[in-house]
Each structure stands twice: as C-alpha cells, then as structure tokens.
Amino acid sequence: MAEKPISLTGIKPTGMPHLGNYLGAIRPALRKTEQYRGVYFIADYHALTTVFDGAQMRDQIERVAATWLALGLDPEKNLFYKQSDIPEIFELSWILGCFTPKGFMNRAHAYKAKVAANQEAGEELDANIGMGLYTYPLLMDADILLFGADIVPVGKDQKQHVEFARDVAQRFDQNYGTDVLKLPEPVIEESTDVIPGLDGRKMSKSYGNTIELFLPSKQLKKKVNKIVTNSQGVEEPKDPDTCQVFKLFSLFATPEESAALAARYREGGMGWGEAKNALYELLERVFDEPRRRFEELMANRSEIHAILRRGAERARDEAAPRMAEIRRLVGTDIYSA
Numbered sequence: 234m235a236e237k238p239i240s241l242t243g244i245k246p247t248g249m250p251h252l253g254n255y256l257g258a259i260r261p262a263l264r265k266t267e268q269y270r271g272v273y274f275i276a277d278y279h280a281l282t283t284v285f286d287g288a289q290m291r292d293q294i295e296r297v298a299a300t301w302l303a304l305g306l307d308p309e310k311n312l313f314y315k316q317s318d319i320p321e322i323f324e325l326s327w328i329l330g331c332f333t334p335k336g337f338m339n340r341a342h343a344y345k346a347k348v349a350a351n352q353e354a355g356e357e358l359d360a361n362i363g364m365g366l367y368t369y370p371l372l373m374d375a376d377i378l379l380f381g382a383d384i385v386p387v388g389k390d391q392k393q394h395v396e397f398a399r400d401v402a403q404r405f406d407q408n409y410g411t412d413v414l415k416l417p418e419p420v421i422e423e424s425t426d427v428i429p430g431l432d433g434r435k436m437s438k439s440y441g442n443t444i445e446l447f448l449p450s451k452q453l454k455k456k457v458n459k460i461v462t463n464s465q466g467v468e469e470p471k472d473p474d475t476c477q478v479f480k481l482f483s484l485f486a487t488p489e490e491s492a493a494l495a496a497r498y499r500e501g502g503m504g505w506g507e508a509k510n511a512l513y514e515l516l517e518r519v520f521d522e523p524r525r526r527f528e529e530l531m532a533n534r535s536e537i538h539a540i541l542r543r544g545a546e547r548a549r550d551e552a553a554p555r556m557a558e559i560r561r562l563v564g565t566d567i568y569s570a
C-alpha cells in the first residue's frame with residue numbers, strides 16, 4: 234500500500250489555545266488527517282523564546298497537548314509528540330544553519346518586526362532580541378524537514394518560514410547531489426486566515442481579545458457578550474457579512490443554520506443579544522464533548538505524558554534513518570562509510 238503523504242504542523246505552548254488557533258490552525262490540520270498522515274507536535278523550544286517560567290511552560294505544554302487530543306487527534310494513526318523530546322531536530326537545525334545565509338534570518342518577519350519596533354522607540358536595533366528569536370526559523374526548518382513533510386498547514390504569518398525551509402532543503406540537496414530533504418508546501422486556508430477577536434482585530438494572545446477553547450459555560454457566555462458590535466437598534470435590519478458574531482457563527486454552523494441566522498439579521502427585529510446567544514449556544518454544542526475530554530485529560534496528566542512519551546519514541550524511530558543518512562552525506566559519520 235502506498236504511504237500517505239505527510240501533513241506536518243506545530244503549535245507553540247504559549248498560552249491556552251483560542252478560537253483563532255482552532256479555526257486557523259488546529260481544525261484545518263485535523264481535517265487533513267483523512268488524506269494525509271498527520272505529524273503534529275508541540276513546539277516547546279520555540280515557546281522558550283518567550284516563556285521563561287518553568288512551571289508555566291510545563292502547564293502550557295500539557296494544555297496544548299490535551300487540546301489536540303480532546304479535539305480528536307488520534308495519536309495512533311498520526312505522529313504526535315513534543316519537539317524537545319526529539320534530539321535529532323536540534324542536530325539537524327545546526328546542520329541546516331550551515332546552509333542558511335545569515336540574510337534569511339535578517340529578513341524573517343518576527344525579527345524584522347522587533348527591529349522596527351526598537352527603531353521606532355529610539356532603542357538600539359537589537360535591544361531585547363535573543364538569539365532564540367533570531368534563529369527561530371532554523372529550528373522550524375528542522376521540524377519540517379526531518380519528517381519529510383509534504384504540506385505544512387499554517388496561518389499566513391508562517392508562510393515565510395515554510396519558504397525558508399524549501400530554500401534550505403534545496404541548497405542542502407544540491408550540494409550533496411541528493412533528494413533526502415523533501416520540499417514542503419505551505420497550505421493556508423483562505424476562509425480562516427484571519428479570525429477576528431472580541432474587538433474585531435485579529436484574534437491573538439498578544440491583543441488580549443481571545444475566546445479561549447474549553448471555557449466553562451458561564452465564562453464563555455461572558456466572553457461572547459463582549460464581542461464588539463455596532464449601535465444599531467433591535468428593529469433595524471443588519472448586515473451579517475460585516476459582523477464578526479456572524480462570521481464566527483458561520484464557521485461552526487451548518488449551511489442551513491447560517492442561512493437561517495443571516496435571514497434573521499436581514500429582516501430586522503433581531504437584537505445583538507439574540508445573535509450572540511445563537512453563537513454561544515452553538516459553541517456550547519460544538520465544544521461540549523471536547524471540553525469534557527479536555528478536563529478529563531487535565532485531571533489525569535499522566536495519561537498525557539504517556540501519550541507524548543510513546544509519540545516521541547515512534548517519532549525518533551522514524552527520524553533516526555533520515556538523520557543517519559544526513560550524517561553520512563555531510564561526512565561526520567566516519568564509521569559506516
């Protein structure tokens with residue numbers, strides 16, 4: 234039987250995942266697992282560029298792992314692991330660094346944005362920029378190339394990183410006359426590339442405008458009620474296409490449910506409270522079962538640990554032959570030549 238192509242993506246444990254992460258990254262990745270073999274991991278050493286508290290790091294790793302599992306990732310059919318458990322990734326990251334022009338890192342979006350902010354603030358250009366942030370894309374190249382990803386489902390902001398990985402793979406392969414590193418394709422879903430947050434800007438932890446996954450009902454209701462709407466009165470007809478309550482609703486509802494709510498908007502006589510309540514009830518329905526599973530896992534973290542340990546073992550078994558091949562190619566393996 235032909236092996237399925239590989240879909241690979243990582244999520245940083247930098248906080249509780251929110252609806253933007255789910256709709257923009259997790260759900261598209263999970264939907265790929267019918268046609269692709271999923272290789273999904275927790276990018277904890279990427280998170281170390283910003284999370285400097287050990288207890289917080291541990292908690293967030295467990296939360297992100299429980300989130301993937303609660304949302305339906307099958308760790309038997311797919312590979313599911315924690316990045317830091319795979320030392321081969323770090324070894325490959327060094328090797329790839331030797332094939333990467335420094336100019337690539339200078340051009341990486343996250344680094345450039347920090348430099349621009351420093352310039353704006355009249356600070357030294359590299360003020361408060363760690364080497365972790367600077368070489369972040371190198372580690373991501375290794376994440377992607379070690380497992381031979383065919384596609385990498387990511388948000389728009391990550392496209393440049395996947396393009397770096399393609400370029401570096403090409404340089405490596407060309408130099409050694411091999412095709413051991415496969416060129417990955419970024420896959421970005423148009424309909425969910427920017428999920429709006431409570432204030433209408435991109436939903437992001439850094440803007441404090443998120444609706445976290447698996448909130449208890451009361452808190453979820455409160456959050457949904459905070460979504461900013463305009464000042465139109467109850468009787469006025471409303472435009473669903475410019476409303477973020479409707480946008481979120483339609484990303485979870487069936488086409489019939491969306492059409493019915495859109496009609497309520499257009500006919501007038503529907504207040505914002507009613508639209509928000511429809512969204513709240515839908516989210517309750519969609520996340521009721523996953524929330525129960527999430528809570529179960531978080532109450533029994535040794536189950537999460539066992540799944541990740543097993544995943545790491547299987548991932549290392551798969552990474553080892555590719556890494557051995559790479560060592561042979563670069564010539565640091567003097568033993569098996």
Ligand code: ADP
Pocket residue numbers: 244245247253254255256257258386387388389390391425426427428429435436437438439
């Ligand atoms: P945050 O901006 O909250 O810190 P991350 O940068 O950790 O989120 O994003 C993790 C993944 O979720 C990435 O693939 C990213 O593109 C996706 N993502 C984050 N926020 C959104 C959003 N508002 N809409 C669509 N995708 C998003």
Ligand code: TRP
Pocket residue numbers: 241242243244245276279372373376377385386387391
């Ligand atoms: N950098 C990604 C983010 O910020 C997370 C990530 C790390 C990743 N390694 C990856 C995504 C490899 C895709 C493939 O969201």
